[in-house]
Each structure stands twice: as C-alpha cells, then as structure tokens.
Amino acid sequence: MEKGKIISIEDRIPKLKKQRKRKTNRRLVSIISLFFLIVITIVYFQSPLSRVQQIDVIGNHFLSKAEVIEKSEIHEGSSVWRVNKQQAAEQLKRDPKIKEAAVTFSFPNKLVIKVEEQDKLAYLSKGKSFYPVLDNGTVLKTAPTQTLDELPVLHGFKEGKMLDKMMKSLRDLPEEITNSISEIYYDPKKTDSYHIQLFMNDGFEVSASLKTFSEKMVYYPSIVSQLDPNIKGVVDIEVGSYFRAYDAKTSDQEEQPLPDQ
CATH class of the missing domain: 3.40.50.10960 (Rossmann fold)
Structure with a gap:
C-alpha cells in the first residue's frame, strides 16, 4: 500500500499564518465598513439631505399638485423620517374627491404622493x-x-x-x-x-x-x-x-x- 504524503508542521505554519491574516483583514474591513456606515448615517441625519426637498404628486386631475400637498399636511424641509406616511394618506382620503392615496419615500429626500380620484x-x-x-x-x-x-x-x-x-x-x-x-x-x-x-x-x-x-x-x-x-x-x-x-x-x-x- 502506498504511504500518504506527510507534511511537517514547519511547512504548515506559513499557511496557517496566511489564513489568520486573511481572517484578521476581513474582520478589520468589516469593522471599518460598519464605522463608516455609522458615520455616514449620522452625517445624513444631521445634514439637509435628510430634509424633504421634493414632493411629487401622481394621479391628480381635479385637484392641483399644491392642493394635494396641502391636504397631505407634508411640508418641504421636514425630516423625511418624521413624516407619517400613513397619516398623510388618511388625511388625503378625507377629501371627497379622493378615493385612495399612498405616500412613499424615495432616497435621499423625495416623497411621492399617489392619489386615485373619484370618477x-x-x-x-x-x-x-x-x-x-x-x-x-x-x-x-x-x-x-x-x-x-x-x-x-x-x-x-x-x-x-x-x-x-x-x-x-x-x-x-x-x-x-x-x-x-x-x-x-x-x-x-x-x-x-x-x-x-x-x-x-x-x-x-x-x-x-x-x-x-x-x-x-x-x-x-x-x-x-x-x-x-x-x-x-x-x-x-x-x-x-x-x-x-x-x-x-x-x-x-x-x-x-x-x-x-
């Protein structure tokens, strides 16, 4: 029977060192990435980018864009994360001209109001x-x-x-x-x-x-x-x-x- 190849511990040590180094590097990259993500998130929340800068209205015919925005009670300059989208939609549906309404967020600071008016x-x-x-x-x-x-x-x-x-x-x-x-x-x-x-x-x-x-x-x-x-x-x-x-x-x-x- 042919004997299996025997590898000495001295030969395996360089490979083990490389594996440990790769694991350390991956862990370091993950930590640095998480750190930068936290920093970017903090900067985003503190910057004007987190404020509503654009409101688009879709599906309106009888109501003007300005009227829809006014009835939604959403204001430009408000924090995008503090806008209650469900509440805004309910506010819109109180108007007898509107059958359905939905508000969605589009990164970084745009809100889209979609309305379905009565026929x-x-x-x-x-x-x-x-x-x-x-x-x-x-x-x-x-x-x-x-x-x-x-x-x-x-x-x-x-x-x-x-x-x-x-x-x-x-x-x-x-x-x-x-x-x-x-x-x-x-x-x-x-x-x-x-x-x-x-x-x-x-x-x-x-x-x-x-x-x-x-x-x-x-x-x-x-x-x-x-x-x-x-x-x-x-x-x-x-x-x-x-x-x-x-x-x-x-x-x-x-x-x-x-x-x-």
Missing part, C-alpha cells in the same frame, strides 16, 4: 353652466366647464339625497349604457317622488323611477332592439315595461307592451 360620471346643469359630478355625488364647483365629455347632463337635481342616489345608479350601470344617455331630468310626480326622465343619444326617451332605475336600465339595449328605430317614443320602465310612440299614427298601437326582462 367623473355626469355634469350638473345650473343655468348655462355645467359642473362635473363625481361618482360619490360630489359636485366640482371650482369653475364651470363649457366643453362636455360624452356623459349625461343632469337637470333639476340638487346636492343631497336624490343626486347621491342618481350617481349610485349611474355607477351601477355598464359604461356603454351610461355613455348612451344624453340628459336626465329629475321630474318628481305625486305618485312617485323618485321619477326621472331620460333622453337617449339614439333618439328615444325613457321614463323611470330612481328606486328601480339601475336594475331595469341594464335591459335598455335589449328593449330597443325590439323597436323600430324609425319610430321614436317613450320607453316606460317605471312600472313594468312598455313603449309609447310619439306619433300614434305611425304605430299599430299607442302603447306597445314589452316582454318582461
């Missing part, structure tokens, strides 16, 4: 002026607009219960149906204080009650598909469903019952 679903007509209405019923009163998107225009509504109910109904409808509505009039009757009258972009008129509007209006495309597009009139979905032509002479019936949806 604009309609316009409120007041005289010759039109004010955007958000899906939670908030009316933007900053400045009336002259250019309207393809959204319903509301007439006769005031801020409060009926407007909130109207906006909730619109929010519950598919977007394609909401976009097919031209105007909505609040038209209360003795028999129904929730009565509304709609004028559609396709030329038809709809008579409905806010109590059941959203659940019945989803069938509007199916209802009009059964009607002659050349004979315009009123689709009544207030009680049951039937169609009444504007000019009875052009129709076989003055009132045409529609199949239950």
